[in-house]
Amino acid sequence: MPDYAIERIEARILDIPTVRPHKLSFGTIQRQSPVIVQVFLRGGAMGFGEAATIGGASWNEESPESILHAVDHCLGPALMGQDGARFEALLARMDRACRGNLFAKAAVEMALIDAVARARGLPAWQLLGGKLHDRLPLGWTLASGHVEQDVREAHDLLDRGLHAFFKIKIGARAPADDVAHVCEIARAMQGRAPLTVDVNQAWDGATARQHLPALVDAGVRLIEQPVARWNVAALQQLSMQLAGGLVMADESVCTPFEAMALAAGRACSVFSLKVAKHGGLLRTREVAAIARAADIGWYGGTMLETSIGSAASAHVFATLPGANHGCELFGPQLLVEDVVAHPMPREGGALLLPDGPGFGLEVDVRQLDRFDRRRARPVLVDMGARA
Numbered sequence: 001m002p003d004y005a006i007e008r009i010e011a012r013i014l015d016i017p018t019v020r021p022h023k024l025s026f027g028t029i030q031r032q033s034p035v036i037v038q039v040f041l042r043g044g045a046m047g048f049g050e051a052a053t054i055g056g057a058s059w060n061e062e063s064p065e066s067i068l069h070a071v072d073h074c075l076g077p078a079l080m081g082q083d084g085a086r087f088e089a090l091l092a093r094m095d096r097a098c099r100g101n102l103f104a105k106a107a108v109e110m111a112l113i114d115a116v117a118r119a120r121g122l123p124a125w126q127l128l129g130g131k132l133h134d135r136l137p138l139g140w141t142l143a144s145g146h147v148e149q150d151v152r153e154a155h156d157l158l159d160r161g162l163h164a165f166f167k168i169k170i171g172a173r174a175p176a177d178d179v180a181h182v183c184e185i186a187r188a189m190q191g192r193a194p195l196t197v198d199v200n201q202a203w204d205g206a207t208a209r210q211h212l213p214a215l216v217d218a219g220v221r222l223i224e225q226p227v228a229r230w231n232v233a234a235l236q237q238l239s240m241q242l243a244g245g246l247v248m249a250d251e252s253v254c255t256p257f258e259a260m261a262l263a264a265g266r267a268c269s270v271f272s273l274k275v276a277k278h279g280g281l282l283r284t285r286e287v288a289a290i291a292r293a294a295d296i297g298w299y300g301g302t303m304l305e306t307s308i309g310s311a312a313s314a315h316v317f318a319t320l321p322g323a324n325h326g327c328e329l330f331g332p333q334l335l336v337e338d339v340v341a342h343p344m345p346r347e348g349g350a351l352l353l354p355d356g357p358g359f360g361l362e363v364d365v366r367q368l369d370r371f372d373r374r375r376a377r378p379v380l381v382d383m384g385a386r387a
């Protein structure tokens with residue numbers, strides 16, 4: 001039996017520019033700052049984990065800096081010397097050492113699962129229940145803020161068979177302007193691909209009730225987090241009101257307890273699942289189980305992770321039964337450069353699950369060093385290098 005005792009945990013922040021500005025309701029991002037965790041086991045195995053958030057501490061309470069602090073000062077010390085293969089026991093230990101901080105816990109749990117899976121020569125999905133899917137329809141987010149650019153981007157990605165559907169980010173402008181923006185894109189897409197909008201909590205209940213029907217009429221099928229995360233009553237009303245459109249919870253559904261409350265209140269039709277906000281791969285499965293029991297569909301969400309966090313997410317999504325609406329694990333394509341030798345394969349608008357030990361990736365440590373925030377010099381990148 002290999003020695004799985006946890007010997008060392010290292011974490012660092014990377015700063016990687018995006019291929020174009022990415023506009024969301026709460027601001028515009030031009031770089032991502034994922035926290036990369038490495039767990040070293042006494043027997044020699046090592047695994048990678050990642051927690052990315054968006055816009056510093058704008059998406060929720062955690063930021064790259066708070067995640068790094070939690071891993072270095074709370075979670076890492078709590079796990080030293082423990083059996084790295086006892087995932088549930090380690091999650092309980094992390095919960096005792098540190099309240100909340102779900103993104104940080106997710107990054108550590110991810111690295112543990114990767115390390116143990118690699119030590120056993122198994123793909124991570126094998127430790128997560130076995131895979132049901134080899135591929136998932138892959139979405140892309142249109143968030144340049146410009147109709148012409150968004151439409152050009154969408155047609156090009158469809159023509160090249162890289163993506164199957166699109167999400168439009170709104171909520172930064174006046175609601176009527178957002179509606180006009182989405183309607184223009186929908187018209188120009190001529191029904192070539194399904195559309196989602198993500199309001200990222202920007203509207204109150206009355207604004208959402210007034211403006212969402214026009215988006216559904218324009219052909220938008222999924223309505224993601226139109227109101228504040230606490231506003232479950234408004235989600236409930238919208239779910240009843242919007243025939244033809246499905247309300248999807250994102251920021252509202254993090255813990256299994258929140259999932260249970262949304263399910264009990266029939267507040268949405270779909271959960272956007274994200275490994276980081278649920279606190280890891282195992283908790284993602286718990287939230288998905290509640291969705292299934294409540295006849296709620298799932299969607300494979302992203303926090304715009306590099307290939308490390310994206311592949312880990314793909315491994316757990318691949319194990320999930322129930323109705324799914326595809327995934328949006330396009331983070332690596334939004335970043336100017338990747339941190340792995342070979343990106344996850346895509347084909348016919350779908351993401352193919354990377355098989356092979358752990359998350360099935362060959363991480364390029366030179367790239368981690370190159371984008372490491374602790375480097376003194378800024379990184380020079382060739383902006384034309386990525387599609």
Ligand SMILES: O=C(O)C[C@H]1C=CC(=O)O1
Binds near residue numbers: 328
């Ligand atoms: O869904 C979010 O709230 C965050 C994220 C996912 C895709 C994207 O463009 O932003």
Ligand SMILES: [Mn+2]
Binds near residue numbers: 200224251272
């Ligand atoms: Mn969202």
